[in-house]
Amino acid sequence: MVSLPGYKWLEIVPGRRNGKPAVKGTRVTVDFILGMLAASWKPEEVAEELEIPLEAVYEALKFASEALKRVVVVAEAPS
Secondary structure, eight states, rough: OOEOOTSSEEETTSSGGOOOOOHHHHHHHOOHHHHHHHHOOOHHHHHHTTTHHHHHHHHHHHHHHHHHHOOOOOOOOOO
């Protein structure tokens, strides 16, 4: 298991879910949570449906936000 500093509810387990970050002790991945939120589920509904703590849903959002801060897009200017 790979510990994620600053995250109480998330972990990465090599070999499980292709190494994607997931809620500890589950197979619920951050991207699955984000997909549900993008499909207009409320955070409380996601937590209830997946049987995970509401705090884990918010940590998934935090993780996604932090990951996007590290993305660098390289684009060419139109000629």
